[in-house]
Amino acid sequence: MSAPHTHPPTSASVFAQRFSATRRGARLARLLSALQLVDWGCPRGTDDHDAVTVVVAELAANAVLHGRVPGRDFALLLRYDDGLGLIRIEVSDTHPARPSRIGSSPTDSAPTGPAPDEEHGRGLLLVDALADRWGVRDRLGPGKTVWAERALSARAGRPAHGPPDQQSWPRHRPSAGSA
Template identity: 65%
Template sequence: MPALHHEPTSPTCVFAQRFSATRRGARLARLLAALQLAEWGLTRGTDDHDAVTLVVAELAANAVLHGRVAGRDFALFLAYDTCGGLIRIEVADTHPAQPAHVVPAPEEDHGRGLVLVDALAARWGVRERVGPGKTVWAEYALPAGPGRLAWPHAAQQGEPCRHPAPR
């Protein structure tokens, strides 16, 4: 019996993966996110690619440094809405405490992760998740125009944008 070819019903690209709550896990999350963005057509070394990768790196580092619960992983979810030009980044950990959004003193050499996320993201926030813990999310808006990624099926078939149901 031939394999069925499934055409996506929505122009949203998705990546989801769990990682160990270690520095190595945070590094792997950043590297795989960068690879996934490149596969979606967001060229490595561009401002947009680097900004989204930095947001992933900061949120993953926070999950490992501040959201770690022994024996529990953290999860990374990326979604690219090709119609709206928006990339959503979600990092879920099992620690219930909300991240502190505090601007560190100039002499401090740490604590600027959420300041960077706030500067790069169109918006970001924290929400409870099913089970213990929280999800820290950020949305990065790609500029309009010819540089925006194209969803090949919609472009080839002239389909209108259809958005998935909210998660």
């Protein structure tokens, strides 16, 4: 006899890809993540789509700027659990340094913000604001994985790998010279 389930059965969809640790690789990670979210039924322009895309962009940029080891790529994993309505983002690199989660006091777990006149250093503040939770863990082999989770405010309206939402299709307008 098995124990009763406390959560509804879930189905997880996964997108995993390695990228070169370059600005181009970080951009490609963001673009492919945005497309994958649409494929999973999270339309462009929604708060959830935009928030997850920004989190991917920030974590990928950090992997390139701070986690780069020459000759090594970074890895992106997106997992969508449609039963829980949860997206998990994982970005792994081979650099041993971990991002700081220490704030201004030992009991503060929020990331430390940059000085007001600094141009950089706000990426993890964005991740902290847009994700429900995030953290860092060691990975098998060298380096670490920075992860973030966001519960979607509205579940996707269609099954994964279903037909695309027609409203998100680009509109073709013939040029004046075409028939």
